[in-house]
Amino acid sequence: MKLDGSHLDDLALGAVFLATGGGGDPYVSKLLTSLAFKKYGPVTLIDVQDLDDDAHIVTIGGVGAPTVGLELLPSHNEAFEALVAYEKHTSKKVDALVSFEIGGGNSLVPILAALAKGIPVIDGDGMGRALPEAQMMTYAICGACPTPAIALDYEGNVTSFTTQDTHTYERHIRGLTQASGGMMLTVEHPMTGAFLKHAIIPGTMSFSVKLGALLRENRGSADLLLAPLKALFKESVYGECRLLYTGKVTDKQNSIVGGFDVGEVSITSFDEQQAQMNISIKNEYLVAKLGGKVVASVPDLIVIVEYETSNPINAERLRYGQRVAVFAIGCPAFYRSSKALDVVSPACFGFDLDYVPLADI
């Protein structure tokens, strides 16, 4: 499949939905990608199963607090420069790129770099959504070494890492990101084609285009969106989809703590008769409680959309007074495995609760 400018709006719209509040606002990345499509033409989106077993794949994306991304803006070529720095540092040619996470702006970063470099992007990603830390990626969970890795800050400084363990690597890049203004690009987790075939959430790039098209075609009240959305997710790696709540944002708190956006949002039903919904944020929407009872939690997806338009809203753009609907989507089966839950269960984010799959709530 070829991706071009005609797919861009849908891809980005679907990606914000799948970002579960995080992943970074794709507005600027979308402008950059639109320019790149005009300059370079379409990018080839390849099925992971079509990769040569010995192909050299890396994942590329932005690291930092999404709130910072609203003010610390990329220019047009950081993604390409980071990829060039990786190839120079390792003396290895990269055959294809894969996304950290389909959610938000990080769905577009590999496309930007791949267009300038003339290589394909793989249809899939390492999270099936957005998640805040590197060790939460399928690549790391399946045992890929995070390094050799390259970080490029927005001043053009290149840092390389040899750390063998992704938890430690995550600490290191987070520390460096904080010291670099709060946002960086990294090229990391080099993998072979053979490895990646078993370590990816497949098909999420093309799924995001379909999801974006559906959101565009069904623009309007979130209540009316539910039926087509359910049908689409039922046929995907996600499965379950439900509408959790509709109401007004009556409180929103956010701080940048340790390089992450950390916060809480309260939503009150339109008729003010229902119990309040509270959603905890660490870059992404992680736990949704209705009157204190958990109704959805990470790794399942919690998505907030504007009630009237069904436009998904990133956490950093959520504001007091917005009228919203909250959806919950089941996570891909990969994330319900015990090796994945070891790094993405609610306890990994400091919540004192066990993960209960959405389908069982």
Add this chain to the structure above:
Amino acid sequence: MKLDGSHLDDLALGAVFLATGGGGDPYVSKLLTSLAFKKYGPVTLIDVQDLDDDAHIVTIGGVGAPTVGLELLPSHNEAFEALVAYEKHTSKKVDALVSFEIGGGNSLVPILAALAKGIPVIDGDGMGRALPEAQMMTYAICGACPTPAIALDYEGNVTSFTTQDTHTYERHIRGLTQASGGMMLTVEHPMTGAFLKHAIIPGTMSFSVKLGALLRENRGSADLLLAPLKALFKESVYGECRLLYTGKVTDKQNSIVGGFDVGEVSITSFDEQQAQMNISIKNEYLVAKLGGKVVASVPDLIVIVEYETSNPINAERLRYGQRVAVFAIGCPAFYRSSKALDVVSPACFGFDLDYVPLADI
């Protein structure tokens, strides 16, 4: 000149005096260096003027909060491993090593690496004392590029940097150090012999040995130490030396803030009749006030010794109740230049005061 185990106690003792409270306690480094002298024999200490103009020199040392260094201990070979990682990363052979700072444990780190590598150490350093940040080194002030640079953490992870500007590099290594437990080794600021001849405080290694010998030979009350100390400093790059205060430590506060030790010490005279002395700390003793009036400030040296033995005391070992004497020593002329004061004046540490040289107070 050859340095061997017989010089070690004096070198380390002198280095703690010149550390002005910071630079890291040299106790563990001294044990390691003693072992290394037994294994490899003496190290050659060369005059900077004897360097070939095209010699490749790097500076090596520990980065972090000295307090962390009391608990996060090196094993025997980090300094050597960091140097090997630098040579591997840059594909360049290092001809000689030079110290960040003569103060504290960082006076010994280049010796440790040089012994294992069989190369000389240069008689001199980049501060003439200890100072908390990379841009405060003579090498950086004279315009050396901080990179290519290597950081090695105590787990053996290697990070490399290309940052062109030392202020930015300082932010980056500080962020990474915090993410690596609070203490790392770096190899950085590559320089030619020709460059270094104009960018070093010369002779401080051999001076530290002399100073240590003097402290050892005059062990006893700080009052009696003053005359021989004045005589030694008068003939050195430092010049001025005075005894500021004697008394008991009546308060000591310290926190690790942004990867630095930040604190304040209060000293009350033995007869409790004089105004109190207060000394501000950021890794090092930076500003001494007597009854609120500045009597010495960075870049001049403020040194606290145990009153009865004249043993210099690192800030992280300073405790309530200790009986101490406070000396002030003039800084080398290099640090009174405007390009140096741009990065080391009291204002650079957040103090709202102009630097007045010790000789003018």
